[in-house]
Amino acid sequence: MPCKGLVPEVERYMTESINEKRRFGMRVFRVLILALFIFSIVVTPALAKDTIKIGAILAVTGPASFLGAPEAKTLQMLAEEINSQGGINGKKIELIIKDSGASPEKAISFAKQLIEEEKVFAIIGPSTSGETLKIKNICEKSKTICISCAAAELIVNPVAKYVFKTPQKDSFAARKIYMQMQKMGIKRIGVVVGNTGFGKAGKAQLEKLAPEYGIEIVISEVYDKKATDLTALVTKLKAKNVEAVVNWSIVPAQAIIAKNMKQIGLNVPLFQSHGFGNIKYVKAAGAAAEGIIFPAGRLLVADMLPDNHPQKPVLIKYKRDYESRYHEEASTFGGHAYDAFMILVNAIKKAGFDKEKVRDAIENMKGFVGTGGIFNFSPQDHNGLDIDSFEMLTVKNGKFVLLENK
Amino acid sequence: MRGRYLHITLLSIFVVAVQVITQITDTTYYLTQLTMAAYYSLVILGLTLLMGYAGQISLGHAGFFAIGGYTSAVLTTYNLIPYKEKAIVKVMASMGMLQMREDLYGGQILNLHPWIAFLLAIAITVAVAYVIGIPVLKLKGHYLAMATLGFGIIIYRIVLGTPLFGEADGISDVPAFGLLPGIEVSGDMSMRIQNYYIAWVIVIVAVLLLLNLIDSRVGRALRAIHGAEDAADAMGVNTAEYKLKTFILSAVFAATAGVFLTHFNGGIGPSEASVMKSVRYVAIVAAGGMASIWGALTMAAVLNFLSLRGYFGSYDDAVFGAILIVIMLFAPEGILRLPVMKNIQRLLRFKPSEGSDGAS
């Protein structure tokens, strides 16, 4: 015991006086020794098993739980399914899900933990752009594959060798919306976004691309992600005589804005982003959701796709599996995790258990059919989706349907 | 040897011992979270001085952490290359206030040297703490709690609503902080052991500073304020001034932690400024026993370490909420002073108990 030599010191010190403070100091000393003892027991290295470890950093709870929770559920479901079929190339998957609560500092800590300690093969997630941007460099430096479930284009631009993402690019969503507006002859619009990473990125794209489509943004506002009533905000929109409103967020306020617009009699078309791809928001908005137009992946309208659509079998299977297991409707967010996981699994099946080869396999993957679209990766494009991965949808009788252009 | 130096020596030995153990057992990765926990401990040490010794609650300390972290992050990531030809930039460059670096993707970045950013961050923190502190510290009880909470919320809102601070995404790609040639605060894996020692040396220096302060005239004045502010005032203690200075000092602790952790993590996000973070700091100070530097330090290091490693899983916030309630209900003096703890300690004794610990 290295501390033994100090004990006489301590004792001498103890006998000098017996005031309360010193005894407390003694206690601190013993607690420290105890802590050291426990610590040395705790830090025994884990035994290696013949599994492949896949880490996931997801915001299962906290402000972005509507992303992280379905993502985590999806991953658990997929890992079990693959393991019950004997794993990948004979190795079972060991899935390690870390709940970051959407805090970047935790995502950083977890990323380092997964990479250095668990020595995971790859990381899926994080759920939010802010977290992904924080761990982008960590993954890049440690040569760990990271497939993010977050939207921001900054994740794959500049391209980092080891960082990929599965959600469609924001710019495609913005373009889709503007193309639809051109068809409808809309020129003056109002843009409102929630103060999340998703909203921030969307606002930037909308503002950047508007001139290209001859559209003028007359007002652009950011509201709080926990906003509970936006009457005052839509009143402001009404005063500007906008011809349409674009709302870009992933928070419940998507439903609130729809209601408030109808209530104050602002009867212009409401466009939402692909963040609206969750039937819960339609239910929350009730009658006010009718007629909302938004771009989204095809998961939401899987049943309505023509039978020869390449994505249809994948979408139907994911939707059925998820819904029968968790008794809630599948959302496109869970789909992002599905894509990330399946891309990784397919790359491993093809390239074996060598990280570099798997990375190359992902980068060169073509024609992978996922829930978000058909992925065609390349060294310049670590997202792999094109604008056709979006479909314009609308809400009719409380359900998502394909938008029919007259 | 005087008491506090003995404790400091023990703490230092402990810090070294932990590193040696991780080295021997090949588990050096624990040092990452221990380093992060050290910086959070620094915030908590400052808050202990304010809450435990001066008796002033602050539900806004995450705000000061964020001021430090964000100031440094903005100043060290703002690329000055487009202004390279401007006179002021040239002057700053010639004075060695700037540094040139290359990011992972080959882009050139010219930014302010982290030392300058650090000093500016501290200066801003002192200024804000001064301006806020004068009116806030006149308040008591619920009003003080609410005012500090309000301050924290305003900082959070500003950080979340301002494009300069990256809004919801926060700031990424913050460079390493070269303290001295060869010594830098960075999250790089090869720097892990060095950074562990940087962080804990800062904590040890902070503890030393606090212990000296508490034993000095200032400390006695603070305790007098805590006990009975009006009486202290009547006795000629300048309570307002002491409270303000303590407030500023604890804010500087928080901001320093913010700066260093931001460089260590390579980024900062709005979650660092959130109310929940401030509540967490208060929870840990309470768990440590309010007026106990050692208790607070132990709790801060242990709880943050566990939380950062994800041991609490999805119940992270619930754990801190439960700690707050349980401690305040059953052990308002802190865990280390519970009878149970004494029994545990008795088991570890090196010599028979003198058995009169009841006073606490």
Next chain:
Amino acid sequence: MSVELFFQYIVAGITYGIIYAIVAIGFNIIYNTTGIINFAQGEFVMLGSMIAISLTPYMPLLLAIILAVIITMLIGALIEILFIRWLDSPSVLRMIIITIGLSILIREVALAIWGENVRALPYFTGNEVSSISFGGVHISPQVLWVIGVCTVMVLILQAFFKFTMVGRQMRACAANREAARLCGINAKNMVTLSFMLSAGIGAVAGCVVSPITYSQYNMGTGLAIKGFTVAILGGLGNSMAAVVAGLLLGTIESFSIWIMPTAYKDAISISILLLILFLRPGGLFGSKEEMTLKEF
């Protein structure tokens, strides 16, 4: 700004304001009997609406709401009995920390029970798109429900404290706890009652606003902070002043959107709170002396 727009903002402001005022009254009731600021007040609002939502599939709306209010009141009583009642003259700091801890715990329990999903009660009359028009100003019928129910509740409370025996006993406790006890009033039971009362008020408010604002496990914190702001604005303990202060703050917030980016809305109201704290800690309507004479 046109006249219609002006009134539209006023209506929005009143809707926000009346909700803040109800939360503030909840704060005041407990503050008056105990001297405690219950930081978990917002959680009562959340609990009331979430319980009502869970009950609606099984019974008529009105019954579900009444049952939810009763359950929330019982939870309020339980909290007081478990966590507050047996503490021997706790310090303010200790109480602040306990109630903050309670608020976190209740939130986490709600997360475990109801998940992160957003829910809502159905509109009491009409639906999401119906609105009543007064000369160009559009108002959702639910807004009228909120204003109506809250006004009635405030009046009933006033009557309760003025004219009923129990209400008077509570006021006596607030004015002077020791003296009240000497007169044979069970002060401890009055404290429990005040927790029940403020839980009930919170629950009612939660139910009427749920169709408009939706309910989620974490809706309480924001409301509590606004409610507290209003309580201080009006002067801690003064419920009628809280109503005025609530309407004032709601209207200011509503109009602040006109000139400021919405992102800073909360920062504005908190800044107002800080200014009030620094300049007039007794509230807009009170003086320091009046503060010591607590009155509902």
